[in-house]
Amino acid sequence: MRPISKEEYDLKCSTRQLFELLSEKWVPGLIYVLSLGPQRPGKITGRLQGISKKMLTQTLRNLENWGVVKRTVYDVVPPHVEYSLTPLGEKMIEPIALVHGWAQENREDIAKVFGQRLTSKKPERLTDQE
Amino acid sequence: MRPISKEEYDLKCSTRQLFELLSEKWVPGLIYVLSLGPQRPGKITGRLQGISKKMLTQTLRNLENWGVVKRTVYDVVPPHVEYSLTPLGEKMIEPIALVHGWAQENREDIAKVFGQRLTSKKPERLTDQE
DNA sequence: TTCCATGGTTACCTTGAGGTGCCTACTTGA
DNA sequence: TCAAGTAGGCACCTCAAGGTAACCATGGAA
Numbered sequence: 001m002r003p004i005s006k007e008e009y010d011l012k013c014s015t016r017q018l019f020e021l022l023s024e025k026w027v028p029g030l031i032y033v034l035s036l037g038p039q040r041p042g043k044i045t046g047r048l049q050g051i052s053k054k055m056l057t058q059t060l061r062n063l064e065n066w067g068v069v070k071r072t073v074y075d076v077v078p079p080h081v082e083y084s085l086t087p088l089g090e091k092m093i094e095p096i097a098l099v100h101g102w103a104q105e106n107r108e109d110i111a112k113v114f115g116q117r118l119t120s121k122k123p124e125r126l127t128d129q130e
Numbered sequence: 131m132r133p134i135s136k137e138e139y140d141l142k143c144s145t146r147q148l149f150e151l152l153s154e155k156w157v158p159g160l161i162y163v164l165s166l167g168p169q170r171p172g173k174i175t176g177r178l179q180g181i182s183k184k185m186l187t188q189t190l191r192n193l194e195n196w197g198v199v200k201r202t203v204y205d206v207v208p209p210h211v212e213y214s215l216t217p218l219g220e221k222m223i224e225p226i227a228l229v230h231g232w233a234q235e236n237r238e239d240i241a242k243v244f245g246q247r248l249t250s251k252k253p254e255r256l257t258d259q260e
Numbered sequence: 261t262t263c264c265a266t267g268g269t270t271a272c273c274t275t276g277a278g279g280t281g282c283c284t285a286c287t288t289g290a
Numbered sequence: 291t292c293a294a295g296t297a298g299g300c301a302c303c304t305c306a307a308g309g310t311a312a313c314c315a316t317g318g319a320a
Contacts, residue, residue, distance in 0.1 A: 010180075014233040014236070014237045014240045014241070015162075015233040015234070016158075017241070017244045018229060018232075018233040018240050019153070019158050019229065021243060021244065021247065022152075022229075023149070023152070025153075025307080025308075026308095028145075028146075029146065032145075041266085042266075042267090052308080053267085053269095054269085054270095054308080054310085057267080057268065058308090062247070065246055066246045067246065068243065077316055077317055078264095078265055078267085078318090079265095079266050079267050079268085079315095081266085088239060088242075091236065094232055095228070095232040095233070098225070098228040098229065098232065099149065099152075099225050102148075102224055102225040102228065103145040104145070106221065107144045109218060109221060110144045110148050110151070111144065111147070112197070112218075113151060113196045113197065113198065113218070114147045114151065116195055116196045116197065117151065117196055154277085156278095170296090170297095171296085171297065172295090172297090182280075183297090184279075184280085184298090185277090185278065185279075187297085188277095188278085203297095207286060207287055207288085208286075208287070208288085208295060208296045208297085209286075209296050209297055209298095210296080211296085211298095
């Protein structure tokens with residue numbers, strides 16, 4: 001009935017690991033943007049509202065080391081660099097797309113929760129049990 | 131062809147918001163555990179390897195404020211408290227289950243990436259472009 | 261000869277998420 | 291009278307994620 005198996009949510013649980021990977025602030029966004037096709041850094045910055053140059057480079061460097069992203073340099077001037085997904089990266093689109101699809105269908109609910117989250121960072125029970 | 135729409139990944143993008151919600155360390159795990167049925171804190175701690183008492187309470191309190199989790203107190207002694215998902219919480223199972231399912235099918239890939247991640251926290255280009 | 265665009269690197273700093281430990285309150289049982 | 295189990299609050303601390311800003315190298319345009 002419930003859709004999730006009873007597997008322990010332990011440190012070696014792949015679900016937990018995946019969430020840990022995807023919880024790095026710019027990772028899902030970057031994979032998402034690159035899923036639209038190979039991109040130059042400038043373009044990526046334009047599409048990822050709010051990312052700084054440092055975080056862009058850093059996250060790309062990480063994804064590169066993980067084998068998720070490929071960096072291609074064209075030896076011209078001014079420098080021309082392009083980032084694209086590796087086959088492994090292409091695979092990672094799927095879970096992101098799944099979440100994306102769900103998020104689109106449940107905008108209102110997310111907005112509701114997200115609003116609550118913003119207004120009460122410090123946890124506080126709103127209505128006290130009597 | 132590509133499964134993700136061209137919607138900007140901006141601050142109001144529900145996908146981004148959802149990832150932000152789910153990236154809180156214990157949130158997916160807690161929703162997952164509660165998806166197995168209402169649970170008492172002791173039981174939850176047992177199932178969520180590594181969570182501290184403080185983080186359990188804090189995360190539960192947050193989820194409660196967001197309307198995702200319901201807290202029920204039975205006035206007996208010793209105290210008996212139970213946490214369960216609200217209808218909204220039940221809805222949130224779905225994206226988590228989707229990621230969960232994908233993670234199960236792609237354990238090896240995740241392990242590969244996750245391993246890389248652990249060995250190189252500080253980003254460093256492994257092979258230099260010549 | 262100064263400026264711009266490109267793609268980075270580096271040092272520095274702040275913030276807050278998350279961890280540890282100790283305290284309370286209640287009642288039952290040894 | 292003291293321990294133990296239950297639920298949780300509170301103070302404190304640390305580490306690292308992530309932000310800002312300045313700097314470098316290059317060559318063509320103005």
